[in-house]
Amino acid sequence: MTFPVIGVVGGGQLARMMAPAAVALGFHLHVLAEAEDVSAVDAVAQSPVGDYQDLDTLRAFARGVDVLTFDHEHVPNEHLQTLIAEGVNVQPRPDALVNAQDKLVMRAAIEKLGLPNPLWAAVASVAEITAFGDSNGWPVVLKMPRGGYDGKGVKVLRSDAEAAGAADWFDAMSPLLVEEMVPFSRELSALVARTPSGEARAWPVAESIQVAGVCDEVIAPAPGLPASVAEQAQSAALRIASELGVTGVMAAELFETPGRGAGYLINELAMRPHNTGHWTMDGAVTGQFEQHLRAVLDLPLGSTAALGSIVVMKNFLGGSNQDLFSGYRAALAAEPTVKVHSYGKSVRPGRKIGHVNVIGSPDDDVAAVRARATTVANIIRDGQ
Numbered sequence: 001m002t003f004p005v006i007g008v009v010g011g012g013q014l015a016r017m018m019a020p021a022a023v024a025l026g027f028h029l030h031v032l033a034e035a036e037d038v039s040a041v042d043a044v045a046q047s048p049v050g051d052y053q054d055l056d057t058l059r060a061f062a063r064g065v066d067v068l069t070f071d072h073e074h075v076p077n078e079h080l081q082t083l084i085a086e087g088v089n090v091q092p093r094p095d096a097l098v099n100a101q102d103k104l105v106m107r108a109a110i111e112k113l114g115l116p117n118p119l120w121a122a123v124a125s126v127a128e129i130t131a132f133g134d135s136n137g138w139p140v141v142l143k144m145p146r147g148g149y150d151g152k153g154v155k156v157l158r159s160d161a162e163a164a165g166a167a168d169w170f171d172a173m174s175p176l177l178v179e180e181m182v183p184f185s186r187e188l189s190a191l192v193a194r195t196p197s198g199e200a201r202a203w204p205v206a207e208s209i210q211v212a213g214v215c216d217e218v219i220a221p222a223p224g225l226p227a228s229v230a231e232q233a234q235s236a237a238l239r240i241a242s243e244l245g246v247t248g249v250m251a252a253e254l255f256e257t258p259g260r261g262a263g264y265l266i267n268e269l270a271m272r273p274h275n276t277g278h279w280t281m282d283g284a285v286t287g288q289f290e291q292h293l294r295a296v297l298d299l300p301l302g303s304t305a306a307l308g309s310i311v312v313m314k315n316f317l318g319g320s321n322q323d324l325f326s327g328y329r330a331a332l333a334a335e336p337t338v339k340v341h342s343y344g345k346s347v348r349p350g351r352k353i354g355h356v357n358v359i360g361s362p363d364d365d366v367a368a369v370r371a372r373a374t375t376v377a378n379i380i381r382d383g384q
């Protein structure tokens with residue numbers, strides 16, 4: 001067999017969406033699935049079920065793969081170090097990945113690089129949160145440094161009384177991360193990919209709209225973003241990737257802060273394909289899933305140029321309708337240019353179950369493209 005085998009730890013929608021790219025290029029994709037019914041299982045030929053926290057399970061899965069990569073950031077870092085010591089090609093490597101696994105490590109790394117952080121501190125008690133809030137202003141944002149996603153593990157504290165109410169957060173882990181509540185104008189995403197040899201490319205910076213801590217919609221390129229901010233954000237993300245030794249796709253989530261510092265602050269890093277990059281599947285010459293596979297295999301990267309003047313990605317989250325296919329006829333009829341990506345997941349309220357991409361034409365305005373994407377996503381979610 002001359003084509004490489006890529007092993008992905010985790011069988012969520014990100015692993016699932018790597019599959020078409022792997023098929024197109026002739027690569028073999030294996031997934032270590034959390035359960036028999038997770039999103040990626042239908043899309044790949046081999047998907048053994050096993051616990052990604054268990055070293056022997058990881059060892060067995062890694063046997064015979066050319067490269068091991070990830071659908072999520074929750075694999076214990078020390079297991080990855082062991083696998084590398086045993087000769088497994090892990091991409092990204094654990095010393096880079098730790099910056100996406102631990103927000104305190106990430107904040108310190110961003111500070112060391114001299115890139116723009118919000119005000120932050122490591123806190124080990126309610127008294128330390130209160131001291132931070134009193135000196136930097138309330139509200140503050142308290143974060144679990146590890147294990148959070150989609151806003152789980154993030155809490156806004158408006159006063160010292162609310163800080164006292166968060167005392168039980170220290171039961172889960174300590175220290176925690178506290179940050180100023182950034183008065184941002186919007187959230188941005190600087191998406192890049194880098195190979196082990198050091199080739200790197202950046203996609204256009206996108207705007208991401210979060211609802212209740214969950215990515216809801218992405219507009220690329222970010223409308224009206226000053227070119228200087230876009231360039232600085234891209235070069236910051238490329239610099240982070242290169243200095244931290246990141247391989248594969250990395251998303252730098254940013255806050256736009258017009259008039260303050262460089263015009264943006266860094267929120268967090270993700271080292272894998274990211275929801276804010278789903279627009280690239282249909283909206284860029286090379287989508288993030290293909291690019292991730294190329295990058296972890298140390299192959300030359302593809303062009304990141306956008307295919308339209310405006311590209312909108314809209315997620316659909318689980319609602320009360322269980323039969324997603326029931327809306328397809330109406331959804332596809334409503335918008336012939338739409339691209340639907342459904343994750344094959346059972347419907348639960350608030351769960352990410354799919355997204356749509358719409359590529360605008362040059363005479364479309366942003367609001368019209370957004371409205372078209374939202375219409376289709378809502379029809380599928382609601383079944384009508």
Ligand SMILES: Nc1ncnc2c1ncn2[C@@H]1O[C@H](COP(=O)(O)OP(=O)(O)O)[C@@H](O)[C@H]1O
Pocket residue numbers: 118141143148149150151152153154179180181182183187210213253267268
């Ligand atoms: N310091 C902050 N100031 C203002 N809003 C924040 C801050 N940190 C996080 N948020 C909001 O909470 C969301 C989730 O926080 P994030 O750190 O990205 O956690 P997660 O790992 O769950 O994505 C962000 O996308 C943003 O909307």
Ligand SMILES: [Mg+2]
Pocket residue numbers: 150253268
């Ligand atoms: Mg985030």
